[in-house]
Amino acid sequence: MKNKIIYSLTIISFIFLFVIFYKGLKKPNFYQPKSELKKNIPYFSSINFFEKEIINSEDIFNQNKFYLFNIWASWCVPCKDEHMFLVNLSKINNLEIIGLNYKDNYENAKKFIKELGNPYNKILVDKDGTIAIEWGAYGVPETFLIHQNQIIKRIIGPLNTKTMKDIESFLK
Amino acid sequence: MLYSSLGYYALLLGFVSSLPIFFFSIKNFKDKQILDYKIITFSFIQLFLVFISFLGLIFSFIYSDFSNETVFNNSHTTKPLFYKIVGTWGNHEGSLLLWLLVLTLFIFIFLIKSRELLKKYRILTVLFQQIIIIGFFIFLIKSSNPFNYLFPVPKEGMGLNPILQDPALAIHPPILYLGYVGSSIIFSSVLAATTLNYISKTWAVHIKNWVLASWIFLTLGILLGSIWAYYELGWGGFWFWDPVENVSLMPWLALTTLLHCILVLEKRSSLSSWVIILSITTFTLSMCGTFLVRSGILNSVHTFANDPERGLYILTFLFILIFISLFIFFAFHKLEKDKSFSFSIISKETSLLINNWFMMYFLSVVLVGTIYPIFLDVLSSEQISVGPPFYHKLIAPFLIPFLIFMAIGPQLKWIKSEIIGKFYLVVIFIISMLISFLIIKKLNVNLLINTVLIGSALYLFLVNIRDFFSKKFKNTSQNLSHFGFSLLILSILFNNIFSSEIITNLKVGEKFDNNKFQIIFNDLKKFEEKNYISFKGYFSIKENDLEDKLQPELRIYNQPNIITSEADIKTTFFNDKFITMNTVKDEEYFNIRYQVKPFMLWIWVSVLLISAGGILSFFTRRIE
Numbered sequence: 001m002k003n004k005i006i007y008s009l010t011i012i013s014f015i016f017l018f019v020i021f022y023k024g025l026k027k028p029n030f031y032q033p034k035s036e037l038k039k040n041i042p043y044f045s046s047i048n049f050f051e052k053e054i055i056n057s058e059d060i061f062n063q064n065k066f067y068l069f070n071i072w073a074s075w076c077v078p079c080k081d082e083h084m085f086l087v088n089l090s091k092i093n094n095l096e097i098i099g100l101n102y103k104d105n106y107e108n109a110k111k112f113i114k115e116l117g118n119p120y121n122k123i124l125v126d127k128d129g130t131i132a133i134e135w136g137a138y139g140v141p142e143t144f145l146i147h148q149n150q151i152i153k154r155i156i157g158p159l160n161t162k163t164m165k166d167i168e169s170f171l172k
Numbered sequence: 173m174l175y176s177s178l179g180y181y182a183l184l185l186g187f188v189s190s191l192p193i194f195f196f197s198i199k200n201f202k203d204k205q206i207l208d209y210k211i212i213t214f215s216f217i218q219l220f221l222v223f224i225s226f227l228g229l230i231f232s233f234i235y236s237d238f239s240n241e242t243v244f245n246n247s248h249t250t251k252p253l254f255y256k257i258v259g260t261w262g263n264h265e266g267s268l269l270l271w272l273l274v275l276t277l278f279i280f281i282f283l284i285k286s287r288e289l290l291k292k293y294r295i296l297t298v299l300f301q302q303i304i305i306i307g308f309f310i311f312l313i314k315s316s317n318p319f320n321y322l323f324p325v326p327k328e329g330m331g332l333n334p335i336l337q338d339p340a341l342a343i344h345p346p347i348l349y350l351g352y353v354g355s356s357i358i359f360s361s362v363l364a365a366t367t368l369n370y371i372s373k374t375w376a377v378h379i380k381n382w383v384l385a386s387w388i389f390l391t392l393g394i395l396l397g398s399i400w401a402y403y404e405l406g407w408g409g410f411w412f413w414d415p416v417e418n419v420s421l422m423p424w425l426a427l428t429t430l431l432h433c434i435l436v437l438e439k440r441s442s443l444s445s446w447v448i449i450l451s452i453t454t455f456t457l458s459m460c461g462t463f464l465v466r467s468g469i470l471n472s473v474h475t476f477a478n479d480p481e482r483g484l485y486i487l488t489f490l491f492i493l494i495f496i497s498l499f500i501f502f503a504f505h506k507l508e509k510d511k512s513f514s515f516s517i518i519s520k521e522t523s524l525l526i527n528n529w530f531m532m533y534f535l536s537v538v539l540v541g542t543i544y545p546i547f548l549d550v551l552s553s554e555q556i557s558v559g560p561p562f563y564h565k566l567i568a569p570f571l572i573p574f575l576i577f578m579a580i581g582p583q584l585k586w587i588k589s590e591i592i593g594k595f596y597l598v599v600i601f602i603i604s605m606l607i608s609f610l611i612i613k614k615l616n617v618n619l620l621i622n623t624v625l626i627g628s629a630l631y632l633f634l635v636n637i638r639d640f641f642s643k644k645f646k647n648t649s650q651n652l653s654h655f656g657f658s659l660l661i662l663s664i665l666f667n668n669i670f671s672s673e674i675i676t677n678l679k680v681g682e683k684f685d686n687n688k689f690q691i692i693f694n695d696l697k698k699f700e701e702k703n704y705i706s707f708k709g710y711f712s713i714k715e716n717d718l719e720d721k722l723q724p725e726l727r728i729y730n731q732p733n734i735i736t737s738e739a740d741i742k743t744t745f746f747n748d749k750f751i752t753m754n755t756v757k758d759e760e761y762f763n764i765r766y767q768v769k770p771f772m773l774w775i776w777v778s779v780l781l782i783s784a785g786g787i788l789s790f791f792t793r794r795i796e
Contacts, residue, residue: 003502007498007502010498011495011498014491014494014495014498018487018491020546020547020550020551021463021487021546022484022487023550024546024549024550025483025484025487077728077733078733081733158733
């Protein structure tokens with residue numbers, strides 16, 4: 001009798017363990033700071049890279065489109081790698097790519113764009129790096145996908161085939 | 173292309189050769205008196221085929237055959253040859269193939285080495301082992317095929333994660349696997365022995381070799397992983413209580429306890445339930461480790477590959493094995509009233525049992541710390557991360573009685589021991605507490621727990637030193653391992669208390685001075701290597717006219733494009749000087765982290781001593 005109780009209790013607890021693990025598997029699991037998601041984008045103002053005019057964030061992300069906010073710099077080696085992905089993404093219609101040129105030298109940045117192509121609809125300048133801090137960026141490169149003023153996806157580090165597909169799946 | 177297909181078909185054939193093994197085993201089980209030689213032959217064929225398959229994968233890596241998906245994902249033409257070969261098991265598919273290779277190798281060795289044992293027991297062990305082997309075959313072929321064909325053939329591969337390009341990590345997985353997979357033999361064998369009611373002295377003597385061998389490999393495997401984390405991750409720690417480290421520690425804890433229980437079973441024919449449950453637990457935890465690491469259910473610095481579908485397969489397989497073993501345990505194991513198992517309170521058995529329970533406690537702490545976050549996430553969607561303070565708080569206090577019993581236990585006799593003549597134990601205890609008190613007092617780290625903890629470790633240390641001389645090298649292996657363990661705890665404690673760290677930003681030509689010592693950034697040079705560019709910083713540390721030169725590195729790997737920071741470590745007898753540098757984005761400044769870590773060398777040495785005890789025991793038994 002006592003044996004049977006132990007037997008069934010063990011079985012039940014292992015079944016419970018199985019269910020938990022099973023459910024745990026189904027949960028999406030990537031390193032994504034939770035607090036940063038579904039959050040409204042920060043308000044900021046910056047200078048336009050080419051036109052050198054002051055521009056407010058409200059005037060940038062104001063349409064019913066998807067925006068890709070990409071932090072980059074000419075001195076950043078991985079940025080060169082991800083650039084071709086950005087160029088590819090720039091061909092998509094309902095996506096606007098906004099670049100944030102982070103702590104960069106203007107001439108170098110211009111050369112960078114000239115050599116590798118300009119995927120950006122707008123480039124903003126973040127000379128001292130404060131805007132990146134506002135966004136809570138970890139480093140360069142970093143990319144945020146924005147829709148209706150909310151961050152819906154965040155990619156830390158350079159874009160690659162997989163993250164590009166992820167972005168495209170949002171746009172469908 | 174050729175090697176890849178060769179490997180694939182060898183793998184398939186290896187899978188098919190499980191059939192005749194099954195067939196002849198079942199036929200032979202009731203039949204004749206002696207073991208059918210065909211079983212051994214087919215086991216060898218299976219081993220041979222898996223070996224060919226593994227070679228096929230290695231050659232695909234050597235020749236950078238990018239039509240093979242595994243090679244494409246994990247290799248690159250500019251990678252040095254050594255890392256091309258090592259890359260074979262640096263990834264999910266390859267490492268599983270290695271698992272399978274060791275599985276088939278071990279069952280073959282088992283068959284050869286168990287000639288004098290009961291035929292039915294040998295056959296049943298083979299059958300249980302085949303269930304595991306088939307499980308791995310299906311898993312490999314179905315969801316992690318290392319020989320997937322890619323078309324069109326890519327020109328260049330994706331490269332191996334640079335932090336894996338390291339000699340210590342090259343041999344770490346195979347050694348760890350030898351330990352893990354060795355526990356599979358123990359598992360199959362214990363199930364077979366339980367079914368036949370064969371758990372006995374003879375069996376214990378035979379299985380102890382397997383337990384010892386797995387234990388040695390597991391210990392060394394963990395040591396290598398830890399050394400790697402120490403100098404490669406660049407955080408200056410050697411154990412981070414990271415889930416992936418924990419999953420290797422848990423089977424180790426279970427296996428260590430099992431080792432002690434087997435001793436009792438061998439000498440006193442008791443604790444059979446402990447032995448059965450621990451054998452099952454050890455293997456289950458090893459499998460669980462594979463599940464947790466490979467499924468991506470846990471977030472960890474080590475999670476290199478993850479795929480939920482694979483996780484589901486391992487999970488199902490794991491639970492099937494658990495239920496089979498539970499069924500066998502409940503259905504066949506007779507809880508005999510241990511007639512021989514009566515002993516007095518002061519005896520070796522008591523201290524062994526007490527420490528078994530402590531080990532189980534440590535195991536539960538690590539288990540809870542590792543899987544509780546999953547439970548919480550599933551049940552309440554709340555995400556927590558369990559860190560070192562949890563483990564330190566729950567483990568450290570309980571180490572005190574554990575260490576004391578570890579010191580006293582070997583001094584006692586089986587069944588019943590006299591207190592008379594054990595006066596020296598009390599004297600040594602008082603001496604060690606006094607020494608520890610003096611050390612701690614001098615340091616102004618006024619903490620009661622530190623005193624007692626160091627005191628008890630010192631106690632074990634001194635008692636063991638005394639044993640080396642007084643016991644005239646009888647039971648040296650146990651003595652050596654326990655001595656190593658005391659040294660390990662002492663080194664870890666001193667390391668924790670005395671470590672110091674400086675973090676500062678410097679540029680070339682600048683120096684940092686804090687009255688005690690100076691850090692001077694002399695120069696920065698650029699080197700181009702085959703698959704990375706290296707920036708080497710030249711630093712000198714000046715302390716009381718003594719000067720040390722250290723050269724940490726920043727490496728920019730080309731494929732994949734990752735920056736790694738290579739620490740430079742100067743190891744001396746008493747401490748390690750550890751320096752890393754990192755970029756501070758756009759400026760010419762570098763972030764310098766300088767650490768002094770006392771007794772680091774002793775941590776590694778003591779673990780080596782622990783395993784040396786095991787190795788000694790393994791070989792002396794052979795000679796006897």
